[in-house]
Amino acid sequence: MDCDVKIRARNIDFYYRRSRALKNISLDVLKKRVTALIGPSGCGKSTFIRLFNRMNDLIPGARVEGQILLDGFDIYHPKTDVVSLRRRVGMVFQKPNPFPKSIFDNLAYGLTITDVRDKEFIEHKVIDSLKKAALYNEVKDRLHDNALMLSGGQQQRLCIARCLAVEPEVILFDEPAASLDPISTRKIEELLLELKNEYTIVIVTHNMQQAARVSDYTAFMYLGELVEYGDTERIFTVPKEKMTEEYLSGKFG
Amino acid sequence: MRHFRETIYKWIFSVLAFASLLFLTGIILTLFVESYPFFVRHDISESIFGLYWYPTYDPPEFGMLTLITASFVVTLGAMVVCIPIGVGTALFLQELASASQRAVLKPLIEILAGIPSIIFGFFGMIVVAPFLQRLLGIPTGLNAFTASLVLGIMATPTVASLAEDAVSFVPRSFREASLALGANRWQTLTRVVVPAAGSGISTAIILGIGRAVGETMVVLMVAGGAAVIPHSIFDPVRPMTATIAAEMGEAVMGSGHYGALFAIGLILFFITLAINIVAEIISRRFRLKLGLGR
Amino acid sequence: MKYKTIHTAEPFTAHPGKAIRMSDFSQALGFLFLGACAAFALFFLGSILYFVIVRGAPAISWEFLTSAPRKAMTQGGVAPAIVGTFSLTLGAIAFAFPLGLACAIYLTEYSPKTILVNIIRLSIANLAGIPSIVFGLFGFAIFVKVFGFGVSMLSGSLTLGIMALPGIISASQEAILAVPQSYKEASLALGATHWQTIARVVLPSSLPGILTGVILNVGRVAGETAAIMFTAATFYTRGYPDSIFSEVMALPYHIYALMTEGTHPESQTLIAYGSSLILLTLVLVVSSLAIILRQRQRRVYGL
Numbered sequence: 001m002d003c004d005v006k007i008r009a010r011n012i013d014f015y016y017r018r019s020r021a022l023k024n025i026s027l028d029v030l031k032k033r034v035t036a037l038i039g040p041s042g043c044g045k046s047t048f049i050r051l052f053n054r055m056n057d058l059i060p061g062a063r064v065e066g067q068i069l070l071d072g073f074d075i076y077h078p079k080t081d082v083v084s085l086r087r088r089v090g091m092v093f094q095k096p097n098p099f100p101k102s103i104f105d106n107l108a109y110g111l112t113i114t115d116v117r118d119k120e121f122i123e124h125k126v127i128d129s130l131k132k133a134a135l136y137n138e139v140k141d142r143l144h145d146n147a148l149m150l151s152g153g154q155q156q157r158l159c160i161a162r163c164l165a166v167e168p169e170v171i172l173f174d175e176p177a178a179s180l181d182p183i184s185t186r187k188i189e190e191l192l193l194e195l196k197n198e199y200t201i202v203i204v205t206h207n208m209q210q211a212a213r214v215s216d217y218t219a220f221m222y223l224g225e226l227v228e229y230g231d232t233e234r235i236f237t238v239p240k241e242k243m244t245e246e247y248l249s250g251k252f253g
Numbered sequence: 254m255r256h257f258r259e260t261i262y263k264w265i266f267s268v269l270a271f272a273s274l275l276f277l278t279g280i281i282l283t284l285f286v287e288s289y290p291f292f293v294r295h296d297i298s299e300s301i302f303g304l305y306w307y308p309t310y311d312p313p314e315f316g317m318l319t320l321i322t323a324s325f326v327v328t329l330g331a332m333v334v335c336i337p338i339g340v341g342t343a344l345f346l347q348e349l350a351s352a353s354q355r356a357v358l359k360p361l362i363e364i365l366a367g368i369p370s371i372i373f374g375f376f377g378m379i380v381v382a383p384f385l386q387r388l389l390g391i392p393t394g395l396n397a398f399t400a401s402l403v404l405g406i407m408a409t410p411t412v413a414s415l416a417e418d419a420v421s422f423v424p425r426s427f428r429e430a431s432l433a434l435g436a437n438r439w440q441t442l443t444r445v446v447v448p449a450a451g452s453g454i455s456t457a458i459i460l461g462i463g464r465a466v467g468e469t470m471v472v473l474m475v476a477g478g479a480a481v482i483p484h485s486i487f488d489p490v491r492p493m494t495a496t497i498a499a500e501m502g503e504a505v506m507g508s509g510h511y512g513a514l515f516a517i518g519l520i521l522f523f524i525t526l527a528i529n530i531v532a533e534i535i536s537r538r539f540r541l542k543l544g545l546g547r
Numbered sequence: 548m549k550y551k552t553i554h555t556a557e558p559f560t561a562h563p564g565k566a567i568r569m570s571d572f573s574q575a576l577g578f579l580f581l582g583a584c585a586a587f588a589l590f591f592l593g594s595i596l597y598f599v600i601v602r603g604a605p606a607i608s609w610e611f612l613t614s615a616p617r618k619a620m621t622q623g624g625v626a627p628a629i630v631g632t633f634s635l636t637l638g639a640i641a642f643a644f645p646l647g648l649a650c651a652i653y654l655t656e657y658s659p660k661t662i663l664v665n666i667i668r669l670s671i672a673n674l675a676g677i678p679s680i681v682f683g684l685f686g687f688a689i690f691v692k693v694f695g696f697g698v699s700m701l702s703g704s705l706t707l708g709i710m711a712l713p714g715i716i717s718a719s720q721e722a723i724l725a726v727p728q729s730y731k732e733a734s735l736a737l738g739a740t741h742w743q744t745i746a747r748v749v750l751p752s753s754l755p756g757i758l759t760g761v762i763l764n765v766g767r768v769a770g771e772t773a774a775i776m777f778t779a780a781t782f783y784t785r786g787y788p789d790s791i792f793s794e795v796m797a798l799p800y801h802i803y804a805l806m807t808e809g810t811h812p813e814s815q816t817l818i819a820y821g822s823s824l825i826l827l828t829l830v831l832v833v834s835s836l837a838i839i840l841r842q843r844q845r846r847v848y849g850l
Binding site: 278443 | 577652673712741770
């Protein structure tokens with residue numbers, strides 16, 4: 001069982017200025033599975049996954065205690081190279097955030113920053129990633145149009161494709177459908193289910209049905225604490241904790 | 254009665270609102286009217302492209318090309334100084350300065366933008382010019398190079414401040430997306446943030462150019478004042494603004510010289526007008542591009 | 548970001564072979580360049596302050612601040628120039644403030660979306676970009692000559708006022724637009740008329756912002772030279788201006804004149820340093836005040 005753990009978080013505490021945003025969280029993310037983090041807004045689920053690719057480094061006054069291991073290696077070790085970590089752990093954000101560049105350039109960006117110059121390779125990779133993100137057919141005739149011309153749902157799939165082009169091992173989704181309409185959301189969810197064969201996926205969502213539809217494992221967080229973590233089906237049918245049950249039945253949150 | 258009062262107020266305000274338009278038209282009309290006699294008596298293209306500015310000779314010559322060239326050279330030189338330093342300072346503030354450093358530096362730069370140009374002219378004349386003269390072993394420190402340097406430094410806070418605004422308008426999400434893809438901070442800055450803020454930065458630069466072209470006191474005091482086409486950047490020059498300032502006092506009203514100075518003012522006016530329009534167009538495009546609305 | 552942890556595992560890198568990545572190298576170089584830019588800008592601007600303060604301070608004395616120049620500008624003080632600068636600035640603001648505020652109120656509160664209003668906006672934007680020397684030409688031709696005010700405080704104040712107008716308008720507009728829509732709606736919903744809402748709700752809550760904008764422009768007006776060269780300023784007057792039609796001395800022009808006219812460069816330079824220090828202090832105090840006030844207001848509005 002242990003060999004299947006991709007990310008292991010051990011006793012994580014996260015402080016922002018004086019407040020303690022995450023309280024002693026330990027959680028294992030399994031390889032090539034979809035793990036969902038649910039909970040009411042402000043419970044710290046976004047903060048938590050942003051630790052996995054060290055995006056919280058950008059916040060002044062933030063501090064982490066505890067350990068996060070990626071394939072057994074400590075990502076908060078002083079010698080850890082953040083840039084290579086982020087290439088292994090990709091992220092898709094809540095609001096689609098394509099660069100104000102062409103569709104092609106958006107996808108090529110992750111490659112050109114590592115000084116990949118081979119044009120053929122880049123083009124192949126761009127098309128391949130667009131296909132994987134189920135966007136290729138919609139944009140194949142306008143690869144050089146500005147990415148901001150796309151619809152919100154297309155933009156989000158573009159961001160997923162952009163992330164895939166870097167060939168990450170883990171992809172973090174921070175409420176990827178929060179700003180999208182139901183049809184676009186549906187498409188993103190289908191995509192997630194396809195991607196889980198190849199990637200380890202962690203998704204934050206406040207939409208319980210979404211968690212139930214796409215994830216294998218679910219973690220319920222409340223006020224910075226991990227309340228319950230386990231098999232999605234079990235969590236949704238026979239939650240152990242009373243708090244989880246109340247949240248799932250819509251009593252709060 | 255109440256309704257009547259409301260209408261009156263509205264009318265008062267709308268009449269007063271026209272003041273700016275009135276003044277702008279007034280300025281344009283004045284420049285045209287006062288320079289009209291000059292244009293009647295002298296061939297326009299001969300004046301604009303003439304090489305010799307001898308307004309007090311008999312017969313006088315009003316070749317403005319030397320003055321226009323001087324303005325152009327000095328402005329270009331100022332840009333060479335203030336674009337890298339101004340934009341570099343803006344990026345430093347945005348990317349490298351800590352929150353507390355920024356809290357001090359940003360207002361400081363704005364305050365420095367308010368130093369009167371006469372102080373720059375004075376400083377250039379009394380400190381920079383002698384210093385450069387000794388350092389470079391040139392006959393006079395009052396030349397195009399010194400003027401460019403001082404002018405460039407003077408425009409730096411303006412450019413830095415506006416460019417910093419433009420860069421700070423770039424949504425944080427762009428930056429996050431780039432970092433999450435494994436780009437380092439420099440790559441994120443140069444390939445995502447600066448291109449996204451590009452037209453905003455251009456607007457800052459163009460407004461800096463506008464400030465440099467129209468600046469009078471610095472060039473009047475530091476550029477050296479020789480109305481000849483410069484052969485090197487260490488030659489003294491006499492830009493358009495300096496010419497007006499230096500000669501207006503001695504020009505006889507209604508004379509050709511007087512008209513010629515207004516003609517220079519007119520040229521200056523159109524140059525800055527064009528600069529403003531370009532800046533406006535670019536900044537509008539910038540706001541659209543980043544989805545900031547108008 | 549700080550962390551405290553027991554390191555049981557080894558660190559990893561994606562490029563175990565390469566010690567330094569090219570991109571890290573260019574990052575270091577790039578950041579060095581940015582630092583150098585900021586350092587150079589601060590160095591140069593700092594050295595201006597340094598020279599003016601260090602060399603100007605010896606010139607400052609009670610006599611320097613309160614007496615008129617004597618012995619062909621080589622001795623005495625600059626009191627008439629200080630008084631002149633104050634009165635020119637005051638005059639300019641007295642002219643531009645009501646006009647600019649009225650214009651801002653019209654543009655933000657009344658303006659119908661017509662071509663005419665767009666033309667007004669455009670003319671404000673363009674007025675802001677005109678070089679001060681062109682304002683000087685205009686002031687000379689219109690106020691000095693056509694209106695016959697002569698080279699006087701009145702001509703100079705009007706010229707400076709027109710120059711300050713666009714700045715005051717846009718600062719006032721910004722302040723008025725920052726008033727939350729809900730305030731206005733609350734007032735209108737209580738049955739107040741449009742004008743009552745403007746006068747009792749909009750203006751009082753935007754007043755601090757408007758005044759800040761005005762103060763910021765005061766600094767610019769006080770330091771302006773080119774616009775008053777042939778509309779108001781004179782190198783030397785015996786005493787203080789006695790009416791709005793008299794010529795005045797002004798600090799900026801005085802500095803220019805000391806440096807370019809006269810026959811005693813040595814003693815004139817010291818006076819020029821002293822005058823520069825006074826002008827600089829004046830302008831910097833005023834603009835710092837405005838900027839500090841503005842930052843405080845931004846915090847209040849949560850901007």
